[in-house]
Amino acid sequence: MPRVRFLTSVAGATFSARPGEVLDLPADEARVWADGQRAELVREAPMERTTRRARMERS
Known part of the structure; x- marks a missing residue:
């Protein structure tokens, strides 16, 4: 889901x-609600971010 x-x-x-509330919905309902105005899909895994240290080591 x-x-x-x-x-x-x-x-x-x-x-x-309410605003900010995260719910598990069936796929067909999630597509209807997640229109960018009323709701948005939540990523399963957080986005990977480059750490400051890693950027400095590459320089």
Whole structure:
């Protein structure tokens, strides 16, 4: 199941989410909500970042 982070408050008859809340949703629902306005997909693994030390060693 994809993870979705909500950017705005949304609510329905059996569903609600606040800004910043992360929920696991079925793939078809996640595609509908993750439109960049109401929600966004959450990456499974954090992005790898170059450390300052590694950049200095290359110089």
